[in-house]
Amino acid sequence: MTLQAVVIGTSAGGVQALSQVLPRLPADFPAPVLVVVHVPPKQSNSIVDLFAAKCRLPVKEAEDKEPLAPGTIYFAPPDYHLLVEACGTIALSSDEPVNHSRPAIDVLFESAADAFGPGLAGIVMTGANSDGAQGLRAVYAADGQAIVQIPATAEVATMPEAALTACPDARTMALERIVPALEAMIAR
Amino acid sequence: MSESIEDIEIQLLLDAVYRHYHYDFRHYARASIKRRLLQARSQWGYDSISDIQSAVLHDESILPKLLNFLTVQVSEMFRDPSYFRALREKVVPHLRTYPSLKVWVAGCSQGEELYSLAVLFAEEGLFERTIFYATDINPAALRAAQAGIYPLDRIQLFTENHRLSGGHSSLSDHYTADYDRAVFSKSLRERTVFSDHSLVTDAAFGEMHLISCRNVLIYFDRELQDRVVGLFGESLVRGGFLGIGSKESLRFSEHADMFAEFVREERIYRRSSQ
Numbered sequence: 001m002t003l004q005a006v007v008i009g010t011s012a013g014g015v016q017a018l019s020q021v022l023p024r025l026p027a028d029f030p031a032p033v034l035v036v037v038h039v040p041p042k043q044s045n046s047i048v049d050l051f052a053a054k055c056r057l058p059v060k061e062a063e064d065k066e067p068l069a070p071g072t073i074y075f076a077p078p079d080y081h082l083l084v085e086a087c088g089t090i091a092l093s094s095d096e097p098v099n100h101s102r103p104a105i106d107v108l109f110e111s112a113a114d115a116f117g118p119g120l121a122g123i124v125m126t127g128a129n130s131d132g133a134q135g136l137r138a139v140y141a142a143d144g145q146a147i148v149q150i151p152a153t154a155e156v157a158t159m160p161e162a163a164l165t166a167c168p169d170a171r172t173m174a175l176e177r178i179v180p181a182l183e184a185m186i187a188r
Numbered sequence: 189m190s191e192s193i194e195d196i197e198i199q200l201l202l203d204a205v206y207r208h209y210h211y212d213f214r215h216y217a218r219a220s221i222k223r224r225l226l227q228a229r230s231q232w233g234y235d236s237i238s239d240i241q242s243a244v245l246h247d248e249s250i251l252p253k254l255l256n257f258l259t260v261q262v263s264e265m266f267r268d269p270s271y272f273r274a275l276r277e278k279v280v281p282h283l284r285t286y287p288s289l290k291v292w293v294a295g296c297s298q299g300e301e302l303y304s305l306a307v308l309f310a311e312e313g314l315f316e317r318t319i320f321y322a323t324d325i326n327p328a329a330l331r332a333a334q335a336g337i338y339p340l341d342r343i344q345l346f347t348e349n350h351r352l353s354g355g356h357s358s359l360s361d362h363y364t365a366d367y368d369r370a371v372f373s374k375s376l377r378e379r380t381v382f383s384d385h386s387l388v389t390d391a392a393f394g395e396m397h398l399i400s401c402r403n404v405l406i407y408f409d410r411e412l413q414d415r416v417v418g419l420f421g422e423s424l425v426r427g428g429f430l431g432i433g434s435k436e437s438l439r440f441s442e443h444a445d446m447f448a449e450f451v452r453e454e455r456i457y458r459r460s461s462q
Contacts, residue, residue, distance in 0.1 A: 064406045064435055065413075080435055083219040086195070092435050093220045094403040096262050111219045114192075 002187035003031045003145075004119030005068065005084070007112045009105030009135065011038040011127030013155030015047065018125075019054065020175040022073060027056040030186060032068040034084070034112065036076045036103045038127070048075050064092040076103035083111035099131040109135025113142040120144035121182055125175070127159025133166035145185060146170035147178065197237035198222055204241050209251055211325065212388045213258055215412035221258065228257040252328055259326045261403065263300040264342070265307075265359075266349035268434050271402070272308060273354045274454040279429050280312050283397060289318040292396045292423065294387060295404035296322040299333030300346075303362075305400060306376040307350070311357050315379065321393060323385035334382050336363075336372035343370050388412060392422040399424060403433040414442050421446035424459040431456045 010017055014037040025033065039047060052059040055073060062074040062082050067089050074090065076082035081103050083091040091111075098104035109122050109132065122139035124132040126149060140146040148170045151157035164170060173181060198221065199214075206212045213221060225237055232253075234240055244250040266272050283289055291309075293302045302322045309315040324330050338346070343359070350359045363370040385393070387404070399420050405413050420430050421443050430447060432455045438444045447457040 063437070065410060065440060077435055083223075085217065085219050091217045091219045092406050093217075094261065094263075094406070094433070095220060095223070107223065110223070114219070114222070 001118045003121060003182060003185040004116045005031050005112060006033040006121045006123065006182060007109050007135075007139070008033065008035045008123045008125065009037075009109065009127075009132040009159075010035075010125040011101075011129060011131065011156070011159055013126035014038070015050070016126075016155060017149065017175055018051065021123075021125075021178050022051055022059075023054045023056070024176075024179040025055065025057050025073075026183070027071075029057060029071045029182075031182075032070060033057070033073045034062065034068075034076075034082060034108060035073065036082060036105045036108050038101050038103075038129075038131070039078075051075075062090045062092065064090060066090045076108065078103075081107040083107060084115045085111075086115050088115065099129060101129070101131050105132035106135035110138045113138040113144055116142075116144065118143040121147060121185060123147045123149075123178060124160055124163035124170075125149040126154035126156050128156045129158060130162035132159060133162040136163045136170060137167040140167050140170060147181065148172050149178075150174055194222070194226075194237060197241070198225060201225070201237055201241040201244075204245055205251075205254070208245055209248075210389070211251075211255065212386070215388065215409045216258075217407050217409055220407060224257045228254065255326045256328060259297070259324070260329055261297045263297060263403070264349060265300045265304045265338075265346035266353045266355075267300070267304075267402070268454075269349045269352035271353075271431065271434065271454045271456075272304060272349075273352070274451045274456055275305075275398075275431065276308060276312060276354050278451050279398065279456065280314065282427070282429070283314060286397060287317065289314060289397045290321065290395060291318055292321045292323070292393055292399045292401075294323055294385075294399060294401040294420075296324050296333050296382075297326075297329050299336055300338075301400055301402060302333060302380065303336060303372050303376055304350075304353075306380070307355065307357070307359070307362055308353070310362075310376070311355060318379060320377075320380040321383060321396075322380050323383050323393075325384065325386045325388075327384060330382050330384065334377065336377060337369050338372075340365055340368045340370050387416045387419065392419050394423065395425050396423050396428055397425055398429045398431070400431045402431065403436070405432055405436045410440065413440075417441040418443045418446070421459060426459055426461045428459045429456060430459070
C-alpha cells in the first residue's frame with residue numbers, strides 16, 4: 001500500500017527538529033502531512049509562517065471540515081485537538097486536554113490510524129513528555145509505519161523514549177533519514 | 189478501508205439511543221464521538237461498544253452517564269478574551285439601541301459562556317433589559333449551569349481572561365469563594381431561562397438579538413451544521429448577531445447568505461436584512 005498520509009508529533013525542541021524534516025519534503029510529495037507540536041498558543045501563528053517560508057510544500061493551519069489535500073502540511077491550531085475523519089477530512093475538537101496537552105499527539109495519531117490504517121506513517125520526535133506514545137502504538141497496530149527519532153539524537157529524549165517503550169518495534173532513525181524513508185513508501 | 193466492527197457498533201449504538209431515547213448523535217462528527225465512546229468503554233470496564241448499547245437500552249440510569257461522555261464540555265469563562273472584547277466594543281453599541289434584548293447561549297454546557305455574557309452585560313449596563321436563554325440537551329449540564337459553581341483553582345484563569353476581555357469590574361464582585369469552590373451570584377442568572385433544547389431536533393427560538401454558540405458546531409457534521417446555521421438565521425431578528433468559535437466558520441454553509449461577516453477574525457456575524 002502506498003503512503004496516504006503522514007502524522008508527526010513533537011514537543012520541546014520540536015521547531016528545530018521539524019526544520020530538519022519538513023523543508024526536505026519535495027514539491028511533488030503526494031501525501032498530506034499533519035503536525036502537532038506543543039507550543040505556547042501565542043507562538044503558534046508564527047510557526048505556520050516560519051515553515052511556509054522554508055518549505056516547498058504549502059503550509060497552513062488546519063481548518064475544521066477541510067478535505068485533506070495531497071502534498072500539504074497542516075499544523076494543529078493552538079488550543080484545539082486535530083483529528084482526521086474516516087472520510088479524509090479534518091476535524092477539530094475542544095475536548096479536554098489529553099496528556100495535559102491540547103492539541104495532543106495521541107488524539108491525532110489515533111484518529112489518523114483509524115482513517116488510513118496501513119497507508120499512514122506516524123513519526124514521534126524530540127519532546128519532554130510522553131504524548132504520542134499511545135498514538136504511535138495505534139499507528140503500528142493498524143499496520144501503519146511507526147517511526148521514532150533516535151532518542152540519543154533528540155534534543156529531549158523523553159518523548160521518543162516513551163514512544164519506543166509503547167511501540168518497541170517502531171523504526172528508529174536520525175532526522176535526516178526521515179524524508180528518504182517516507183519517499184521509499186510511495187508507490188511510483 | 190472497509191468499515192471496522194467498532195464503527196458498525198458505534199453506528200448501531202447511536203441508532204439505538206436515538207430510537208429509544210430520541211437523543212440524536214447520528215450527525216455528530218464521528219472521530220470525536222468515537223474517542224469519547226472508547227473512553228467510556230474503558231472507564232466502565234466494558235469489552236465492546238455493543239456492551240454499552242445493551243446497557244443503555246436495558247438500564248435507563250446509564251443514559252445520563254452516556255450523555256455526559258458525549259456532550260459535556262469543560263470550557264472557560266471569557267475563553268478567547270478577544271471574542272468578548274469584540275462583543276463589548278463592536279456589538280454592544282448596536283445592542284444599546286434596543287429597549288429590550290434577548291440573548292441565546294446555545295449549547296451552554298456548564299454555563300461558563302452564559303456567566304461571561306451576564307457579567308459583560310452587567311458591566312455595559314444592558315443586563316436589566318436582557319433575557320438570557322441558556323439551552324443544552326444534557327439535563328445534568330443544565331443543572332450545573334444553573335448552579336454556577338466552578339472549582340476555585342480555575343478562577344485565576346477566568347479572572348485573567350476577564351481582564352483581557354476589557355472587563356471593568358472585578359470578577360470577584362460576581363462570586364463568593366466557598367472552600368475550594370467559587371459560587372457565582374444568583375443575581376447573574378435571575379434573568380436567565382434554562383431550557384432543554386436540542387439543536388438537532390428542536391425548532392427555532394424567536395427574535396433573538398444575539399446568539400452565542402462557541403465550539404458546538406465543530407462537533408457536528410456538515411449536514412447538521414447546515415441545519416443549525418439555518419435555525420440560528422431563523423431565530424435572529426434582522427440585524428441580530430451570531431458569535432461562533434474561533435475555528436468555526438459559516439463559509440461552507442448553504443445558509444451563509446443569511447449572514448454577513450461583522451467581526452471577521454472573531455467569527456461574529458450579522459443577520460442580513462433579506
